[in-house]
Amino acid sequence: MKGLIKFLSKKVINQIAAGEVILRPSSVLRELLENAIDANAKKIDIFIKNSGKTLIQLIDDGEGMNIHDAKMSFKRYATSKINKIDDIFQIKTKGFRGEALSSIALISQLEIQTKNKKSSMGIHLFIEEGKIKKEIPLNMLKGTRISVKNIFYKIPARRQFLKSSRIEFLHIINEFYKIVLAHRDITYRFYHNNKMIFFLKKTSLKQRIEEIFKNKKKNFSPIFIKKNKIFVKGFVSIPDSSVKKGNQFILINYRSVTHIFLHNKIIHAYDGFLKELKTISYFIFIHVDSNLLNWNVHPEKKEVKLEKEDIIGTMIQQEIKNVLFHQYEVKNKELKKYNISFDSNSFKNDNFNYYHSFFNNIETFYNKKKVFQIKNLFQNISESNSIVRNHHFSNDLLYHYSVSFKKKIKMFQMNRKYIIYSLNNEDMMIIDQHRAHKNILFEFFLKKRKNLISQLLLFPIKMKLLKKEFFYLKKISKNLMDFGFHLYFFNEYVYLYSIPEKIHQNVLVDIFQNILKYNFIQGEKEKNNNKILISISKFASIKCGTKLSSDKMESLVKDLFSCEKPYYTFSGKPIFFVLKKQFFEKIFKK
Template sequence: MPDIIQLLPDNIANQIAAGEVIQRPASAVKELLENAVDASATEIKLIVTDAGKNLVQVVDNGKGMSETDARMAFERHATSKISNIEDLFKIKTMGFRGEALASIAAVAQVELKTRKTDEELGTCIEIENSIVKSQEPCATAAGTNICMKNLFFNVPARRNFLKSNAAELRHIVDEFIRVAMAFPHIFFSLTSNGQQVFHLEAGSLKHRILQILGTAYSAKLVNVREETDYMNIYGFVGKPDTAKKTRGDQYFFVNSRYIKSAYLNHAVMNAFDEMIAKDSFPMYVLFIDLDPSQVDINVHPTKQEIKFEDEKIVYAFVQAAVKHALAQFSIAPSLDFSLNADIQQMEAISKPANEDRLQSIASSNLFKTFTQKNQAHKIEGTNRSELKHWKDFYEPSSLELPSDLGSVTETGKLEQELEYSGYSLLKQGPQIRLLPDATLVQLHNTYIITPTSEGFLLIHQQQAHERILYERYIEAANGKQMPAQHSLFPSTIELNATDSVLMEELLPDLKVLGYLIEPFGNNTFVVQGTPADILQGNEKMVIELLLEQYKHFTSDIKFSKREKLVRCVAKQQAIKTGKAMAQKEMMVLKEELFRCQVPNVTPNGSPTYLEFKGDYLERMFGRQ
């Protein structure tokens, strides 16, 4: 048989290698920005067209390259950062493996213009599919100007996997922010399709944070700074009242390189223990500086995952530094010694015990079990007549549910009924006969008790309302647009650049759901109207929370953009636990729930109600 193993051509090998480094336009943006930083630039401009699919251009005023260096920069594994293996473990620059430009040239059309400050003429190189098309002297400004055009033009299958322009632009903005945040002493700008998205003047770290994350943090930042012989940590954390329900503004940098580390994030969360709610996440921008030999950054092509030689020391140091900073600024849980005014109205205060009441208490069985010997396990006989009304509660009734609220059966969904400790978690609803005229009871401002012909249902008001809203919004998303209520005084919302890009993407879908929002320029939007059944007055908070939920929507199932938005809106607008409801409100909620196609579970699968059956109630009281 003939030999079958052969060397791949250079252009194919380069395209395969490029797949690890350049996954989308944002990957190229990251590499080119880092190269500009390594070139000691003080001004870096990023220009993109069609979310980087047609053009990614980075212009810097760095030290530039000679004619030979410009040509060598596009060779695979050609780098000025490493000369021997020991250098790999003391890296202080952003790029070092010599793969970025070679990978970009393998999957795009590249034009490079560069000139050193001490030379009169620069060099212009055009490369396509890893092949140099031309190289000639040119007149250009000192520094480097590199254009990456038509990404994946020679790999159409890869290009088809790119997301929408809005989605890809969000990834570009994320990478831009991570580099710009790490180097506040450098001027950065980002222009997309001719519109300037960022204009970040050089300044302090705090100034850069406020430029990127918004001036709302101006009085909400706590300075963190600790220095030791082993490592230094500095940066800012947000005060506890800036914590959000979703992971938002959280940045970790090691030797000025952005990293993702659940381990270090846990250290910060521990430092905020008991200062914020368990389901909230603090804001932080933290920098760790330590000897490069103590950290391995070459464990992943994106260089965002690293390994520490002694991660336990780093964990303890981060946690202690954040705790110390919060303590210095007197930010800690406080005890409230003021007496609640409601306590003054309690019967124990307003009606002190008299002689007759004290004698009545002393003669009670409960008092005796605590004061007399050998009474701790005494169980008093129960008067069965006291339980006779329970039977009426779950005996079959002649009243039946009207036809429009009749039997509830879920079809084509989960075909399983889980019974545990006497109640049913209804995955496939059996015939439930509600008593339409029965009085409903709200328990702990969270649950609604409604009788049935065989027992009673315990409805969770928030999760039931979430199911109702979800089906209502799904119907709207499929063509029946929600009615909108125009605001008499439209409110203005100013977002950061990342959220502004996301808002632009969601505007058409939000309009379908009843939100009338228009762009007003400079990352500002005007809310002209909201869904008709939503109370007006807190539009800014509602929309900001909606964006946070959408950005960090997670699930094992891959949902469409509209499905994610519908789920977020339904969850956000649902009646919250702790809200007292009138009898009429509870009746409407119950009726609308059982008009739903799938009334027994929320969109994410949690139960909206539990059924307690009569036979279980019998067993509870020893009647079976």
């Protein structure tokens, strides 16, 4: 009995495979350009007709091929780039699989004219459906001329899926850009419908960007990283509200790739500097050892598996942030003019991230030219004795703020992280909402421990723990009871009947997971209680990213200044700082 399943014909198999590599005319141009670069060409002429649907021709002065290699070049899996499986993980050329020309030969009318320096004559091959239809000896200079005519001419179904000529030409230009950005030591001439579009000579990266994107007025800053055999260079755009859409290119070992992880790292370096991240332009060149790359993950080699991508991404993101900060740098000589009210003890190394984080989210204050780099300000502030030394918050200052809260305060939230308001229309206070609430909870539970009001749960929460966790939690159950957590242990389950006030059920998992990480010591009740107190304060507090209403912000600020120690968290990190009126007067002085 004859079944339904059968083998495909070789012709169908080849056309399916060709379709994975050649999607449109731009795919053809990319493959031909890569072959010319691998052949060490120094001059490349490109001729396009009808957006590549009729003709894509490339002429180069590279090494060329002898007659034997020319006839082998369009055979599937015929390549000079690799010999064994290990070579796949040491790729240093643009092509390596031997699929490009064979795929092109199957879906177009292909002509190859080529000659190398050792050959006395060249060869002109006419190829259709992957077979040589005609060959002519040819007297020519060293190099290669490849003409791809009538793409998909025998596959109407594929040809009809091509987009309009305008769209296909944009795809061609985009592939051209990727090559000429990476390989700037080559002279390119690009013609479309007999009209020269580009004439690019050997140049620098910045000049190449200006040449092809016609944006000499655009403000770019260079980035440079060299660390642990990882080399990164390129340009990133400085925020500009007049730009509607940016140009974004990541090139790894001179090959343009789509890398979502790295792209996200790059654009999120602009968080707080720019609202419309699509307006960002970047041209990032990454060079790593070839054994850290696997190119054999995408038919068109547009994606790559990159080891240490998290390390590389973080390095690039931090460098871009540094570049952006540098654009708004305050000069040291101006630093001493600023009048800022905060405690000098807050300037420990581990606290700088707090200030950087806040000002990382500021776009502009009034005038773009006067936007300043607060990071640099705080790094150098400790050097200016006249500003910080011996200047501490006083009880009078605290009283002044507390009195202000008796009336309605206008305040706003920035980036769902900071609460900002003006004191008497003069000084400006900036509060970290997470640290503020953490401090409020810490003092609340510290003072009211053993006298806390517990919330009885309508239905007890049933928790199944590992045997070790079960006995561990049972050991500190009396400590937990001091904070309002009432537990009942039965078999392998733990039942939670009540929780302390100010604690929501949605944070219980985080609190208990953190508590179980601590090493509680038998008999050390106070130390054990402190560990529980820290866990509750940390995980029950308002998180960064939480949107607060005006009433909630005002309540939070009032509660903060009702604390005995409103300035620092229990770990010594600053909760707020104050910018005095003179600070802004000096910055915006005309």
